[in-house]
Amino acid sequence: AQRVTQPEKLLSVFKGAPVELKCNYSYSGSPELFWYVQYSRQRLQLLLRHISRESIKGFTADLNKGETSFHLKKPFAQEEDSAMYYCALWGGGNKLTFGTGTQLKVEL
Amino acid sequence: GAGVSQSPSNKVTEKGKDVELRCDPISGHTALYWYRQSLGQGLEFLIYFQGNSAPDKSGLPSDRFSAERTGGSVSTLTIQRTQQEDSAVYLCASSLYGYQNTEAFFGQGTRLTVV
Numbered sequence: 083a084q085r086v087t088q089p090e091k092l093l094s095v096f097k098g099a100p101v102e103l104k105c106n107y108s109y110s111g112s113p114e115l116f117w118y119v120q121y122s123r124q125r126l127q128l129l130l131r132h133i134s135r136e137s138i139k140g141f142t143a144d145l146n147k148g149e150t151s152f153h154l155k156k157p158f159a160q161e162e163d164s165a166m167y168y169c170a171l172w173g174g175g176n177k178l179t180f181g182t183g184t185q186l187k188v189e190l
Numbered sequence: 191g192a193g194v195s196q197s198p199s200n201k202v203t204e205k206g207k208d209v210e211l212r213c214d215p216i217s218g219h220t221a222l223y224w225y226r227q228s229l230g231q232g233l234e235f236l237i238y239f240q241g242n243s244a245p246d247k248s249g250l251p252s253d254r255f256s257a258e259r260t261g262g263s264v265s266t267l268t269i270q271r272t273q274q275e276d277s278a279v280y281l282c283a284s285s286l287y288g289y290q291n292t293e294a295f296f297g298q299g300t301r302l303t304v305v
Contacts (some may be wrong), residue, residue: 086232125193126233126281126296168233175246176221176288180233 084109084173088181095159096189103154103184105143105169114172115145115152118180121165129154129167139163159188194297196282202303203272211267211300215284222265223285223294224249224257228278236280239265240288272304 085108095101107113117129130138132145132152143154152169169181195214203209215222224236235249239259250256254272259265269276279301285294 088232091230125298126283128293170233176238176240177235177246177249178223178233178294179235180225182230182232 084113084171084177084179086169086171086179086181088167088169088184090184091182092185092187094187094189097161098158101154101156101159101163101186101188103167103169103186105152105154105181107150107152107169107171109150109171109173111173115143116170116172116178117141117143117152117154118168118170119165120168126168159186161188161190164188194282194284194295196280196297196300198300199298200301200303202305205274205304206271208268208270209272209302211269211280211302213265213267213282213284213297215263215265215282216295217263219284219286219295220262221285221288221294222259223283224265224267225281225283226278227281227299233281236267269302272302274304277302277304 087106115132118126119129120126141156143152145152164187166183166185168183170178197212222239225233227233237257238246241262242259254270257267279299281299283294283296286292
């Protein structure tokens with residue numbers, strides 16, 4: 083079975099502060115991990131995937147197989163980063179398993 | 191169309207009635223997915239289509255739920271004899287092949303309220 087855990091329902095930070103959204107997963111094989119984002123009144127969209135190893139909107143995420151984690155990080159939060167963030171795991175069978183999501187609120 | 195389209199955007203129904211939710215995927219996308227998002231929960235996988243066939247129906251919560259896809263395009267999710275616990279946002283997504291290979295694009299969702 084595959085599982086994704088996002089321990090924080092809400093994360094509140096000040097503008098300019100660093101952000102780390104936590105994601106841990108459980109899967110016996112080699113997973114592919116993703117971060118999806120949903121801005122207010124917009125549809126869910128892909129933010130980044132670990133195989134791309136790229137930075138999107140200043141966000142990065144590194145897959146740590148030893149700790150089974152895929153935390154999302156940004157050094158300086160911006161107001162426009164406020165959104166709902168979902169970590170997701172593709173473990174085969176064309177099924178994406180999502181976490182419960184973390185609401186990020188960036189305060190001025 | 192430009193993106194995945196779902197209809198209706200909102201649906202209020204009485205307990206015990208049947209409902210149909212529709213998803214129009216992006217043209218040419220062979221893979222189609224249904225998810226359910228309940229309050230305080232993550233996105234719960236329901237069913238996956240590749241073309242018109244559904245190789246994975248494992249997420250359908252009961253036999254009151256069914257889905258079909260025709261012409262490799264439009265999909266309908268049907269919930270029979272709706273219950274209050276069926277209240278949720280139902281999301282549809284499509285991708286060119288499958289999640290591993292390409293990005294999945296989501297619709298705006300249908301908010302179902304069973305009263």
